[in-house]
Amino acid sequence: MGTPSCGRTRSRRTTTWPMCSTTTTCRSRRRGRRSVRSRAASLMSFERRSRSLLSTRPAIFMALLAGIAARGAGADLLLVDRGEPRSVIVTADAPSPSARKAAGVLQEYIEKISGARLRVTTESASTAPGRVLVGHTAAARKLNVEIPSGFTTKLNEEGFVIRTVGQDLILAGNEDWRYRGTEIAVNKFLESLGCRWYFAGDYGEVVPTLRRIRVRPVDRTERPSFRLRNIWYSGWMTCTEEEHARFVKWCDLNNMSGMPRRLPYDGSVKKLVPDASLLESHPHIFALDKQGNRVPDMLCMTEPDAVKIAVRTITDYFREHPDAVTFAFAPPDGHPMCHGERCLAAVPGFGGKGYGDPSLSDLWFRFANKVATKVRKEFPDRWILTNGYANRVRLPEGIGSFSPNLGIQSAVIAACTLHRIGDPACWQRRSYRKLIDRWTEQLDWVFIYDYDPGKGLDGLPFPTLHCIRHDLPYLHRRGVWGFWTEGNNGWMITHLNHYVRARLMWNVNEDVGQIVRDYCEKFYGRAADDIERYMWKLEHAVERSRVHTTWGRLTPWKHILTSDVIEALDGAIADAERRNLEADARRRVDVLSRVHRHMKTYLDMVTALDDGAFRQASDLAARMLEMRDELARIDPSLIPHTGPPYREFRSTTEWHRDVYQGLADRAGGKNGELIAMLPRRWQFKPDAKDVGVLDRWYLPGRGEPWERIDVTTYWEAQGHQDAEGFGTWGKAWYRTRFQLSADAADRPLTLTLGAVYNRGLWVWVNGVLVAHHPEKHDVRTPLDIDVTRHLNPGRVNTVAILVNTPPPGRNPRGGLHRRVFVWSPRSSSGLR
Ligand SMILES: [Zn+2]
Ligand SMILES: [Zn+2]
Structure with a gap:
């Protein structure tokens, strides 16, 4: 878990509201003249939502119609026309800090959208209709607009309204305690105009270009589904002050609540x-x-x-x-x-x-x-x-x-x-x-x-x-x-x-499908179909995978991103790249394509590792680091950059690089020379009754019959698990035979097990126990065993490995997951 050190650690608010389902009511004149011209088709999603609401909830719609009639819905409100301001942003005479902030955000984004900077003023100074009333105001009360307010320790009072009354637009919500209702009303209003904040920083922001902003009659009240909404964006990774500010802004614009000061953090x-x-x-x-x-x-x-x-x-x-x-x-x-x-x-x-x-x-x-x-x-x-x-x-x-x-x-x-x-x-x-x-x-x-x-x-x-x-x-x-x-x-x-x-x-x-569709359209333009296909292909590959991973574990990507998945993803990226795209969409497709190539480089690295091509695997890990640096130079939000604060993020790939380099150094590098790469497929036999040692399964011909297994992947990922994913556990044996060249005579010989998931490990060579780690040998570190006296050059040799594993727990994996080989160390070589 950890103690938040960066990201969203503001001591500010806590917001909330759970059990009540969100109620959204909105209305728009469906057949009216399309009054908001939006290059980014910004109101499409808003209209769609309105339509589906109208079609599924006629009773609500009729009630709303009655409401409109009662209030005399009035005409559209023009905020901006031909890039010129046509309205003002109005707050209470003494607005809360939250309302003041909300007014600022509204002003900032209306200007970004249209070029027009609406004036922010107070309700005493601006009494004529045609206003955007932000937050709790006497004017809104006079218009009989009920705005969520109040506070109890049940934290059930959050919410906002977006409503037109006559020529005024009210954007307001609960500002009591630490609630951010008014800010969220503004965010949601901007969202209805087409603004999106997909990721922190400029790269993730979508702002439509509109020379004219006209608000049609609307009456929308929402309550959040969850009281506490927070994403610790940077996680436990360190980040700079500047990044922190970007994350906080993203959280604010995406309606996070912040948390109460007193949370049960570690310690x-x-x-x-x-x-x-x-x-x-x-x-x-x-x-x-x-x-x-x-x-x-x-x-x-x-x-x-x-x-x-x-x-x-x-x-x-x-x-x-x-x-x-x-x-x-x-x-x-x-x-x-x-x-x-x-x-x-x-x-x-x-x-x-x-x-x-x-x-x-x-x-x-x-x-x-x-x-x-x-x-x-x-x-x-x-x-x-x-x-x-x-x-x-x-x-x-x-x-x-x-x-x-x-x-x-x-x-x-x-x-x-x-x-x-x-x-x-x-x-x-x-x-x-x-x-x-x-x-x-x-x-x-x-x-x-x-x-x-x-x-x-x-x-x-x-x-x-x-x-x-x-x-x-x-x-x-x-x-x-x-x-x-x-x-x-x-x-x-x-x-x-x-x-x-x-x-x-x-x-x-x-509707998550609809959110993804909207994202693809807004972010990738004419490549929307291709990217949408890409995203769901990847989702389904993960969703349907029958391997499992938990925090801190290496994810067995080669079993998830199989060749047919990669082929489909390649096709989607290639289709996107072939489209005639506008500059922004082109840039974004290029970034996704780089991320895709980085992913394929990882898979190439794993393939090289599984083939025993250790030097190539190490080089590909180094290439991945370069590719990340290239991405970070395009936009630092894409990936933590490579400076000192990000060491931890780089560490896993650096670790891949260094471990594989260490294997390469043994097998044909500065530390030694490869004598024999043992087969990739070995014999395999679970030993739940723990009788293998007494029966001497480490000898050829004993313990028959045996299954076959690939030593580059732990056994659960090769089907040794039940329908719920509970893996085989306890003890299991690996055994293989291989021809050792006569040239190996009179040379020092080392047997290296690339890596083994285990809670206990024993190794036999030609019937003799040569290594034992009854508690555990580190599951990611190669194990080197001096076998000079035990191997027979010029003959067939047998290697057997007994692996123990605990019952399925946090890391339910067992067995070999990297190649095994014999090499001859150079004298005085320092092993890595
Ligand atoms: Zn005690
Ligand atoms: Zn799972």
């Missing part, structure tokens, strides 16, 4: 003991580490005094901050624990599935629940929040019911990021669903910390629209309050993910 448990001297005076309230020392960053969860001090801290805080809605605390990152006897005895010992082993849930939530119960006596309407992360992902088994003021941020890092919640072929997402279903049954306030796109550091597109369009409506139905999504500031990875997320966070009923 926030320390806020419960603000007085550092307590470690001296009350050491017993702090957790014990394994060595029996008190630790300052975690509390003893079974110590009554720890509860008392926590309650005192929180009640003091609420007394001093009457407008505070929440107090939140969570243990530090990692798998925290108190190793005191009393605490350890209270851990029931459930674990597995990568949710922490053992689960701390019973201890932690009992502590949090006690604190919440006591705080509630004085502050029944405030929320105590904590997180369900790492070793607290499971629900506690020993708590019958929770204090009604306790809320949770569920952060399931060990869930596949390729598949939607509940995907029947993905046990991780099925487990996720079971957890969310139970949390939302038990607690009122549940919000989600999720990972989009997961840790996609390979820099490949990681499309999640197929998940978003299922998951957000699902979570909305479960009554989830909202999101803190850990993002990733590389457009080439996330593409439209964040934008679509933002749209659905506001209105969960939005």
Whole structure:
């Protein structure tokens, strides 16, 4: 998870509104003269939405007609004509900061659209109709426009209206507390004119060109689908101040709510003991580490005094901050624990599935629940929040019911990021669903910390629209309050993910297909059909893949981006490039084409690696780094640039480059000479009963029959998993025979296993155990074994490898995933 360090960390607002479905009403004169000329066909989507609303909800439409008649709908309002201002932006005489900001955004974008700068003035100074009334104003009240307002700790009051009354246009929403309703009214109005903010920065902005802006009669009231809407755009990657400002602007324009100040970020448990001297005076309230020392960053969860001090801290805080809605605390990152006897005895010992082993849930939530119960006596309407992360992902088994003021941020890092919640072929997402279903049954306030796109550091597109369009409506139905999504500031990875997320966070009923279509038309012009085809081909390839990946894992792209998928993607890009495009669309197609070529270079790298062409694989990784630098030079928003702040982003590809270079150095480079590349396909045999060693399966002819397996991919990806994606686990054997040249005689010989997913590893050569790592050998690092005395030059040799794996958990992968080879080290070579 992590502590937000950059991205959206404003201490500002929190907004919201969940359970009520978004209501959108809008009307337009369908047969009237098309009064807004838009080169970008800006109002198309608005009109379409109106039509579908009218066709499906005649009752609403009739009611609206009645409303129009009652108010005397009036004529169209002209904001700009022939590039000249024809209206003014009017705020209250003493507008809220939010309304002032909204007026500024409106002025800025109307000017960008039309060249006309509307004057911003106050309602005392401008009383004649023909105004755009921004925010809560006496004038709007006089016109009987009901604007969302007020605030309770249920956070149910957010919303906005966009309405014409006579010759005035009202853009206003709730500005109480930290609500941004008026700003969102302006954003949504600009969106109806055709403005889009697809990605942070100039590259992602679409502004139509209109010499005339005429507003037809409209009456639109909306409430958000989720109370908490936030994307931590940069994720845990560092970014510059300038980038941070760009992300914040993007978040604002895409109707994010910001978050309450008090969220359960990692390590926030320390806020419960603000007085550092307590470690001296009350050491017993702090957790014990394994060595029996008190630790300052975690509390003893079974110590009554720890509860008392926590309650005192929180009640003091609420007394001093009457407008505070929440107090939140969570243990530090990692798998925290108190190793005191009393605490350890209270851990029931459930674990597995990568949710922490053992689960701390019973201890932690009992502590949090006690604190919440006591705080509630004085502050029944405030929320105590904590997180369900790492070793607290499971629900506690020993708590019958929770204090009604306790809320949770569920952060399931060990869930596949390729598949939607509940995907029947993905046990991780099925487990996720079971957890969310139970949390939302038990607690009122549940919000989600999720990972989009997961840790996609390979820099490949990681499309999640197929998940978003299922998951957000699902979570909305479960009554989830909202999101803190850990993002990733590389457009080439996330593409439209964040934008679509933002749209659905506001209105969960939005049609994702329609959003994508609109994006393709606005962004790629005459290449819209090609790019739309490209995007959905990629989405479907991920959605239908039967491999799985979680945060921080290498994604097995070669099994997702198969040759037929690549062929279809190539075709779509080629078609787009052949079109006669305008300059902007041409540039954008070029960028996507570069991203596509970068992806293919990655696949070429993997192919070279699987062929044992290690030098070529390393060179292709280096080429990928160059391609990213080229993209960053086109626009720094496309991918984090290559300077020091972005080391982490580069690290995975640099790691590919360096590891493969190390293999190349062994097999025909500065450190040695290749003697034999062992076959790519070996014999394979699971050993669930653990009898292989006694039966000597490491010898030819033993343990028959055997299956065949490719050693360049872990076994789950080769079909060794059930229909839910649960892989074969426990022990399994690999065995092969190969001819060793007589030239190898009298030379030092090393057997190198490229890489093995394992929790225990044993290697035999010609019937003799030559290496053992009973706990684990690092799953990504080559294993070098001196076999000079064990191989027989000029004869057929047998190599057998026994691999152990744990039950399916966070990283359910087993077995060899890189080639095995024999080489002769040069004397005094330093291995890399
Ligand atoms: Zn303890
Ligand atoms: Zn999956």
